[in-house]
Amino acid sequence: MSAMLLKKEKWPEFVEKLAGKKLWAPGADGDAMRFAPVTEGETPALDFNNTRVPPKEALFPQTETMYRFQLGAEEMEEPQLEDETVLLGVRPCDARAMTIVEKLFRWDIDDPYYVKRRELVTVVGLACSDPGLNCFCTSVGGGPASTEGLDLLMVDLGDNYLLEALTEKGETLLESAGDLLEKADSDAVKEKEKLVLEAEKKIKREVKTEGVPEGLPGLWEDPLWQNVSASCLGCGTCTYLCPTCHCFDIQDETEGFESRRCRMWDSCMFGEYTLHTSGHNPRPTRRERTRNRISHKYSYYVDKFDVIACVGCGRCINLCPVNIDIVEILKKVEEAL
Amino acid sequence: MELEQLQKTAAEVADREDVKYVIGWKKGSYGYRVAPGFIEDAAGAAELIFSPLCTANLATYLTLVEKLPVPRGQEADDRKVAVMVKGCDSRAVAQLLVEKGIGREEVVVIGCPCPGVVDPELLAEKYPETEETVEIKWTEDGFLLVRGEEEIEISRDELLAEKCRLCRYPNPVISDVMLGEPVETRELVEDEGVAEIENRDVDERAAYWEEQFAKCVRCYSCRNVCPLCYCQDCILDRLNPTWVNRAVNFSENTAFNIARAFHLAGRCIECGECERVCPANIPLGRLNRKLAREVRDKYGFEPGVDPEAEPFQASFKPDDPEDFIL
Amino acid sequence: MKTNGNPYIPHTATVEETWFETYGERCIKTFKVVFDDQEVRENWSHQPGQCAMIGVLGAGESMISISCSPTEGKFLRFSVMRMGKVTQALHQLEPGDKMMVRGPYGNSFPVDEWQGKKILTIGGGIGQAPLRPIVEYVRANLDQYEGLTMIYGARTSGDLCFKGEFEEMESCSDLSCHLTIDVEEEDWSGNVGFVPQMLLDLNPSPENTIAITCGPPIMIRFVLENLKKLGFSDEQIYTTLENRMKCGIGKCGRCNAGGMYVCKDGPVFSYAVLKEIPEAFA
Amino acid sequence: MSATFEPNIVAFLCNWCSYAGADLAGTSRERYPANLQIIRVMCSGRVNPLYVMNALQQGADGVLVSGCHPGDCHYMEGNYYARRRLGMLKDLMEFIGVDPRRFHMSWVSASEGHKWKEVVEKTVEDAREAGPFEGFRRRQIDW
């Protein structure tokens, strides 16, 4: 597909051309908390590292109304999902994560909300030229310019962005930009490749995944789980902020007679996640929960969907308040195998 | 305090028969990280450190640990847990004793007089993190950052964590073993962060907090890390009645944050952990400290300084202020 | 159908009949419900062992085993123990009230595979709910099976579900029904003792037999032990899991046990499979 | 604020003093605005401060808690506890930007029917001035 160049000063105009669609982009400050809808006239800056909250929420909002109803009535009203949305500046790892999560949401029975949103979204990626300290995408099948899950990849070439359409949606988007773009020459493409290589080299952290999916269940009783989880707080940070975590809870919430059934992110690191009324809990301590989190990503998911459910974005490492480090855990797993 | 002394003491304590493990700080996996370490025997004690990076309040683990059902015919393991505490952390222990969150006989408190820790965010901002772990030491009047060959002197004011600037209990208020010499205590100073918000008008304050609370992802780190949030079954998790809906939005987030802050009124010992762990960088410390200050100034009460004290929320004085009453 | 293909949207059903199986704090109430929509009623089909998400709008939904066999008619039965928010709301339903139902979910007992075999069910407490459809199914198709033995126990006689139905079974030669309660009671002439012990005492032969057990975790553990003692192979033993679940369709993740989604890969598991999931018995 | 805004106020009154005081106001045919609804509790000490938060969240524009004068509590000390807890809550609410005019506490005895009227008037007036509470009202944002 086509590769185009966009002069950086034309970026605002490019964004303007997208008017009519809902735009999402990382919030303004450098260490952006999350992707947020872009208000009209605003030009999102792309000089961020990565958002703390992954863009998964654009497809799988933290809280989502499934349907509304009046108490006492039987009619249920579904929210209308019809806005075409463009996500600007999605990092390749997060885009990959979308494809990974999608496998589950399309498994057997489609999850209508996710699937619908996925259909409506165009994902514009931004290659990483300066990966973060804890990035290890290259260990788990991704890379700083991985294109999986993207409709369009942007690469920062200094004065220009290189724009590569990867899907039809991407093409359409490029077309809509019309004459703002110029065709990229082979130099630009070469430069990009160089940049990507450099970026890959900057990635220092690494996990070895060979044998891990098959081996993990065998480490069920290994003392490593106790060791790595003793300090865990059982909070939602590592899971909420993980682009591939997708568990949710469903609740009915009512105000007066108005009510809705909605779902919201849940976390397997929470104690009550698996708690039964009898007090019986199949995962009674943080040890089992940590074991489950890692095993789910690196073994169960692989079993089911043939892909590791971790894209190496490093968020869980960066943000865990007590330095529980998935790379370290995997090192220990490897040693134990 | 000498590292040797610390490790030696920890080793001795860890080897005691009546002690399950020692909770201390150890080197983290990269950069400035320091991780809580659970040391079961003397050998493990060599991992322990105490440095300006040891921000975590380890007292939280005293109550965080799950009490698994004891299999029939067996007895619960009620050996003591030893925990290393800085001044602020020790107040958590004292307050836990007040509230019977733990029993005195359940803990061995290893006191670490603390010259003040760094603000990790600030540190990383000014001196970018690396993949190697970096050491920071205390000097006479500041910190020394040792990165490979390189040594950087940093003044106290530049990096001192906010909670430490305000701390008046750098020496543990309760301990079984005290390491090193007591450090100089500081005077009560104005809490600028709190004052700055108080100086805004009501609408500005509302706008400020709306922006903050809207960011909350309800990860509950702030609650889980808090040594004084030790209810087995937090009311904010309950459905009947529902105090706070599970939905994550500004309204519920605010309710959650009010409830959390309020439940800690007169109990929060200002260790600053909630603020440190918040992935959304919500200045939770300001909320807590505001209340702590009112509790101190208006009610003459400070939590976690006297393990025998009456709990603030379960006591009153006939002359408590009532200027707000019609 | 009204659901527009959205699997989360339940069908409306009307409660036709309700009665209490047991009383007390954690009482069990049985509901017989019929879908309002003719088409739904006709198209609905379920197999023994499957469950459904049932609920009340405004309170929420719970996964509950369908406790009737499709052979019984065009209605559904649920026996619900009162536990928390949703089940309390369900308990308030009376004949004529609306119940929201979606499903059926999960796999089922491989009743076809089992043809020509002897069926042994071993249940405890509310655990009889998922077993009842098998009992009914086998009863309705007795010619295809070598007979049915049912062992069922509860803490007290008052905690036994489906009491009225057992007498009928006693009178049939291909069926045998063994009830037991944990402790002596005045008006109880039946067996007293724990289910696993009763199983040992009855000493059923494993030959050409399938054993299905369901009940509290602790009971299951001992039943499994005893079945092994009696010589049952892993493949001859089945049980069901009841992990917490929210969506019922393999998305929400709550019901995971190891790599299994209990709502899809289960709730019925042969012991041969289950053995490989340590978490299932944690 | 628009002159026609009618605030909605939820009040928690102890059974023995303030509720009786409000009854007396009725018996004495005092007149006061109808914006305030009373929830009766046995003692002002029963009022969990989080009720105040909850009321605001669920649609109240103002909240009032009223109990016996210090020393007169039917249960001896309940109002002292209430005073301490709600005093703290008030500080917290103000700090996070809830207009202080939205929350009041009063001591009204069983004989103070007229005072009750004044308290209601003051509470309503204050809430009216503060305007509709939008703050963290559980509004229908993403419903």
Add this chain to the structure above:
Amino acid sequence: MTEKPKVGVYVCHCGINISSTVDVDAVSEYAQKLPNVEVARTYSYMCSDPGQVLIKNDIRELGLNRVVVASCSPRMHEPTFRKAIKEAGVNPFFLEMANIREQCSWVHEEIEEGTAKAKKLVGAAVAKARLLEALESKEVDAEPAALVIGAGIAGIQASLDIADAGFKVYLVEKTPSVGGRMAQLDKTFPTLDCSACILTPKMVDCASHPNIELLSYSEVEEITGFIGNFDVKVRKKARYVDFDKCTGCGDCAAACRVKDRFPSEFDQGMGKRSAIYLPFPQAVPAKYTIDAENCLFLSKGKCGKNPKCQEVCGAEAINFEQQDEMVEFKVGAVIVATGFDTFDASRKPEYGYADYPNVITGMEMERLVSASGPTGGKVKIFNGKEEIEPKEIAFIKCVGSRDKSVGNEYCSRVCCMYVAKQAHLLRDKMPDANIRVYYMDVRAFGKGFEEFYDRVRRENVRYIRGNPSEIFKRGDKLVVKVEDTLTATPLEDEVDLVVLGVGLEPRADMREVMDLLRLSQSPDRFFLEAHPKLRPVDTATEGVFLAGCCQGPKDIPDTVAQAKGAASSAMIPLARGKVTIGAQVASVNEATCRGCSFCVSICPYTAIEMVTVNRFGHEVEVARVNEALCKGCGSCSAACLSDSIQPKSFRDRQILPQIAALGVLK
């Protein structure tokens, strides 16, 4: 079982009291549409018989299980409607009232606003009614016996009254004899009858009364339980004298090797007693007691060859082997009558009480003027050289009373009068002595007090207004430094004897009793009564009453009156034989309780205690409510951070929906 709530809503017109400002039909129509409402009706007078019948019929016919009555204040008719629905077979606590009269129609004018508000109130009531729970009040048997702690005049009087009414009384006295302070007094103001003459017969009565079990020289060790059912443990301290054998002859005391060596408590230390002693001649019981601390045999293990007392006691009553003895019994009510201490005058060092022997207290004066006192009633002092009769005598009033500097802000209520009395008694004995009284105020408020005070003044007792600042010695005289505030003249008054009119203080050892019964103190540190006006003899703990000076300073008539009051209050449960335990009490969810005991500190009725339970093999502490003590105020629950303790009928899950209804319903 969770039944489906079926609510009936009944909106009352109250003649036109409600309907003139509230459109009752509109309210009823509105209510009809609320969830779980089966029926909504209006009626002219809901509380009338036909109104109640209407409700009852609906309950029977429509199977209602919750009732909301929108009418007047629940403080008015809650009992009426509770009774009505109970008669129709519905638990009386399934009632919720919406007050649309006192708090709506009577205070609002416009029909729109009245109606709108009434709708909300009804909506909120329905919201709560749906979630109400069935409650039962319980009755338990009450033990027909009482415990009286302290046998001063208060305890004696209360015991006698209860015993006369036919109930068993256990009267526990700490010291070897009953009588308390009153036994130490000489004459009593204002009538000047002899204290011993009126008290002794009562002391004897209470020892011999068939219904009174007197446990002297005993202390209560433990009281558990609740009204009607207190379990009491009493320690009978060893007297080392066989109670039954001792004839009270006194041979032992006379023979004691350390005869008359120790200050007699009864004589305020001015007289002396032996190690084996009777506190005073009229003591009841008239049984000797060995003071183990001072007895040579008991403290040193040796008393000559053989203890003298043992040698001389013809009744062979001396028993050095005797041990403390525990007795246990059950009572239905407790009266605390532990009295007071007098103010320790050395806490006002400026008066030199500790330094100058001729500065004495009022209590010492009582013993000095008493014919049975250490001096046989003669008032003599030693001026450093010789024993003389004092000529110049000064009384100082309000010593230790109304004095913030010693922490006693209160007035001791008896000093004005006992000083007057003592001045009078001295005047009687020494007609030419110069007697003056330094005072701040004279409070002669009682019956006959003013008259008595007048009489004393007429007897040439000078009253000088002024609060002495210092007493010091000049030669063999004492100098009282004072300013006469009426004439604004500074004085240095030289006297022979100063009598300090010391006030009354809470007993130093009152904490023991407080802990036993978990009583509270009022700001003056005396025991706190349940209500200062309406329940002056009750305490926060039901079934526990106060009598006498332990509750606050008072004179003998007031003490006796209060004792009688306490006795009659205590007899209520005893006479009924039953006590009712409230239904609307708090209960704890032990599964979620975190054991912080905040609730325990808060409960004014000490209704909560921490108990150890086994939670999956771990011993944990959780709170438990004693339903008999709980009054359902709910203070505990607002402090419980885990919401584990909740008052029934006012649970969070019942109130929050009410809040929601008021917020959201339009």
